Amino acid sequence: MSQTSSFGLSSEQVAQRRHDGQVNTLPPRTGKTVGDIIRSNVFTRINAMLSVLFVMVMTTGSVINAAFGLLIIVNSSIGIVQELRAKRTLDSLSLIGEEKPRVWRDGEIVEVAQEDIVLDDVVALRSGNQIAVDGEVVDSDGLSIDESMLTGESDAVRKQPGEDILSGSFVVSGTGAYRVTKVGADSYAARLTAEASRFTLAKSQLQSGINTILKYITWVLVPVGVLIIYSQVSQGTSQWDQVILKISGALVPMIPEGLVLITSTAFALGVIRLGQRQCLVQELPAIEGLARVDVVCADKTGTLTENRMVFESIRLFDDDGALADSKTTASKWNFAQLEEVLAQLGAADQDPNSTMAAIIEAHALDAGEQKWDVESRHAFTSATKWSGITFAGQGSWLLGAADVLAGGSAYAKNAEELGATGLRVVMLAHTDQVVDDDTELSDVEPVGLVVFEQKVRPDAAETLEYFAEQNVTVKVISGDNAASVGAVTRKLGVDSGQAVDARTLTEENFDSQVADNLVFGRVTPDQKRSMVASLQGAGHTVAMTGDGVNDVLALKDADIGVAMGSGAPATRSVAKIVLLDDKFATLPYVVAEGRRVIGNIERVANLFLTKTIYSAVLAMLVIIAAIPFPFQPIHVTITGWFTIGVPAFVLSLPPNNQRARDGFVRRVLWFAVPAGVVVGVSAFVSFWMATGGDFVAGRSYVPESTAALLALIIPSTWVLACVARPLSWWKSILVVLPLLGYGVIFTWDFTQRIFMLDSSNSAMMLQAMVIGAIAVVLIEALWWTVKRFQGEPAILWRHDPLVSRH
Template sequence: MSATSQSPVVTVERGLTAAEVRQRVADGKTNDVPARASRSIGEIVRANVLTRFNAIIGALFVMILIVGPLKQGLFGLVIVVNTAIGIFQELRAKRTLERLAIVGEAKPRVRRDGETVEIPVNQVVLDDIIELGPGDKVVVDGAIVAADSLEIDESLLTGESDPMVKHDADAVMSGSFVVAGTGAYRATKVGRDAYAAKLAEEASKFTLVHSELRSGIDRILRFITWLLFPAGALIIYSQLTVKNQSVPDALRGMVAALVPMVPEGLVLLTSIAFAVGVIRLGRRSCLVQELPAIEGLARVDVVCADKTGTLTENGMRLSEVRTLNQDGADVGAVLAAVAGTDPRPNASMLAIAEAYPNGPNEPDGPGWRTTAIAPFSSARKWSGASFDQHGNWILGAPDMLLPADSPELATAVEAGAQGLRVLLLARSARPVDDPATATDVTPVALVVLEQRVRADAGDTLRYFAEQDVAVKVISGDNAVSVGAVAGTLGLAGADRPVDARELPEDQAELAGVLAERTVFGRVTPAQKRDMVGALQSRGHTVAMTGDGVNDVLALKDAQIGVAMGSGSPATRAVAQIVLLDNKFATLPYVVAEGRRVIGNIERVANLFLTKTVYSVLLAVLIGIVRLPFPFRPLHLTLIGALTIGIPSFFLALAPNTERARHGFVPRVMRMAVPAGVVAAVATFVTYWLSHVVDGTTTQAQDTTAAVVTLYLVAAWAMAIVARPYVWWKIALIAAMFAGFLLALFLPLGRRFFELDISHAGSMATAVGAGAVAVAVMEIGWWLDGWFRHEKRRLLG
């Protein structure tokens, strides 16, 4: 649309007065949207306390309180302490998320009393006049009151792929974003009445759902819940019908059998691992807007990175202006005029405006009257302005405006090959708001801009190469220029850049090109999205980084969208992770944190589910032969604490750089089921030989023999899960073994845990059965690695 003045049209509206704002606040007409990224304190407490497994453990704890002695209910106190730790860690994560969300929140520009002010989204009120520029997100529903070549992308809401040109009185929906032009709109629906508010409320919650890890754990827990009923019923029946067994002893045996079946610590440690991950990333100014993003990052094997703002810094500097045709135009005045007409300049235009500050609106400017403006568009790669008496001027990508055989284009390509950004200043015979204005242009000058490469970009690319993560540089800039920048950073394949205009449209063919090439230039926003989809079609887990409005669609489609803190509000809104410090070098730490969290959760899941398997199988075996259950709750609390509880807490927070893979449930069960079966059979055989075959032992001696065997096997399972070993893991395993020896050999420990090691025969049986079981587990672990072609290591 043509402009009739040199000032942006958004200044026509003065906006609400302070009194009108106060009145709307008093009337409740505010944008009262849910707090982003966190649950309430009450929800956190309920989620950690009111669980089905805590209810089961609590009921069993009450039973022990009734029949006594109190020390047999030590497992109940462990649950209380662990739950308290979980609540504390999640509250810390909540505070971290809320603090970072406030820092990273996009603030709309609102007109109040004739002044433009930035305010938080929740302070927008009904009838506010909100300004729009490229990359801005529409925060509430409204109606356009001013538009200057305004184009809004509503694809994330409606599925319409093409940007919509907006005019006065047109409706805009919250959740859409500006791709070109400027304007302003009046807020007509705020708060929960807005179109996208309900979606935002659901998407912004502090949640651990919708991930393979969580769904896998939930599936396992549902299966275990169903197992509890028949196994529990069998052990209850058997204990109450064992001869010479008192009712209190039968109840204590029943509780001892049921308590270890419940993997109560697995969910807790999962929550703690995620929460600690959020806190660690928060210390690096990284906002995790969706917690499953941590899991997704652990599985990333392709990173698609935009050049500008990722490999290079946002800021640019004008290097030189090369005049091509002496047509009498004052190139400096033209550049100043074009730059001065852009109310929301990008990095290139800012560099030009810095070099030529006297635009048409400045007191010392040329005083040219603007008759039409064409804002920059990522799709067409140029912007321009028409001036009364001074012609029509276009500033954009040379390869988009000049024919392939143009000598001026050859000059531009030569400069771009040095990693410089080159723009063409050209005169057009048509006004810039004419759709055909770019088809007939006369080149006047080349504007050469220097881009500052990020100092840490090279190290970041090398890290990804070492971790077998492929990096694809996808940029809207000239392909040769992008390749030159990537080449200086040592990126493999940078010497063979691809012009995206030559890419095939077929997804399968596009995926083939992406598999072979690394650097792509002149990529349109739609192509970025297609490229992400093509990579995903080959089974890749894709992370997309970007900061511009042209990255929004690809960020949304990638499994993990990573936005820079200085990026457009639209990119920050759709990304799962925001790097508030704008450092590409933070991304390796984010990926490493994801791997640490997921890899360690898988490790501790092995331990908890091994315990569940051996507990269920022992209950079944004991119930079938109708013997007194060999353990009291206190014995299994001791074994669980030294082989699972304490070690898993450290293992869940340990470093882990292995890339996560799909198939969480089969992998965990592949370890837990055999290990649990071996532990249960070895323990049952020891107890049977001591209690039935020998016949000269007391119940305490039989129990002690079973405790020793079960500890040896469970401890070895913990030692296998902890591999590969480093010094602190060896120290942890040694400390757990020492703790068991103290309980077994110190008189105080034996009295408290009711152990009797005086029968040499039963102790020899226990150690022998444990040694055989350990050997079976060790051989099985190595054979499983050989069969699956997985490299197994003892030392890290």
């Protein structure tokens, strides 16, 4: 190899390439720039509709009636601020969690940010690394690459010097290096980064449902507006400014102006809250998705147990395959020889995994001790489950699963019995056969067992208990020995039944075994992927947790992939959620955050859609009856703010443990449509009875409009009381405070003048109160009926906290 390909670039060469713009410039980590965020919050469908109506009302000179225009500023400002906060959180966490490629610079390997890679850099590779940019292999020692995310082919591809390597693939086994041939926009990595970390709601069922609702509302607004114009003009209302005010009074409340804002704000706050727990949400719908999960597939190592292992002992076999202690002369091998072998294996391993790292920590070569010459090697993979090195004059020494190296023998049986105690057991074996990555083993001589302690995560038991309480099934899927995996789950207090050896699964019994059992051992990466697909095919929403390169394919295919921060870079890149501090116990907080978002948005959607429905019903009744529209825009503005907007924002914040379900739009419409009809009819009947059905063109109907507004406020406040259930002390205050505010507005002369009200006619106001009370009874009956129809418990009171205690 040339010096450039062997030792990389010099500092001068790197500086020159940067000067020439040959640097790996990446798109924004969150997929949206500040400008994108501002545009997406200002130029919305809601703002467009409100802006048109605002301009129309301002042409009349009635500034107070244009107060709803403040919603444009408020909605946009809150949305921009929250999304910028979320972007800042995501950017900082992405920077912590992203892989730092190891690059040859000035003859040494250094870690650099992906943006600091330049053309012709030589990047060193080891197992689990994701290929950051496109390049050409210059060095390979058993280097195998998984390109399934690019080609769909699941088999790893052996790479030799001179062959191309593409970003988006990852290293399965071996080590090597490649020279960068494409950077920045020329590399597939730019598209991959943008796709993996985009700040988006594109796949959100919740957002999709809200967009569907908004689409229907948009279709209704135009014909209703035209009919209102016709209705008012046909009654003799010739003043254009009065026609505009009537149109605006009818259309403004039909727009659910706060629904989109509260939804995006709830998601953004979720990102920020989880970010404070070192949880990187690479796709926002993952918060919602995990709340819908009913099966969690958890890898054992790195998830239930800590990723780090501690060497415990060497167990030597005697000639009969039994385990001997250190004082027994077992066979031709002795403990001193095995310790030397382990030290040599550690010294020769260029990319030690957690098992080999524990061996190296306990058995490092002494200073000045001669290393054995390596002739060839077989790198460990999750598919073969063994590694080996052929040393000159020493034969080949192997480390791997006992049931793979000596399956069916007394040696393997003893290893399984030891593993069933919860220890991690690896067999050490010898063969005269030369091994490489294509070797089919034969004549293997088991020598002993290398035993490790694997520490169970202190938070694992509590986390599994939480999922059990929430009716979420946890399936442990591991590449380790089934008995060992079963022992670990029993330590956690999980009644998981018999652990299943995945090698016994057949095409005929695969789906049934996956459905009926909870613990699986000796699972290959392809089987993990197939298990996820099997569960999804059975109608489950599946989350997969893992940290190793063997988990990548399953993480990618799962509905929600969750990676540990200390795991392989490839797992972090495909996961939708990354637990940067490796705390499995963070998952319940993610579930709780998702449930908070979904449950609360469904709750407040009932408020906004009820307002839309009663506004549309009132408009249609006015058109049919050919009477003046009873309200000015300022009337519906104060109603929308006090009964809908402010309470809805508060109701979107507290914890909500209700499990997420499909059918969001259908459930909301079941209550919102009939409730909206009741409220709209209540206001219309009150206005009709207050006027006696006698309408004169050009006459002002302020007292009658005030009575109609009261008949609208009373039932719409009861809708708030129903939606807020189960009530608690703070929710009760939330319902009562707007009523106190309305009391001031309706009785104080100053506020009556400002808001164009007149409550001086006591008989008329009492009549409106009676009509409103009847509407309250109907809405209460509706709430109980819908709860029974949907099979949900009707809970009136519960001591819900205002903020989460997490």
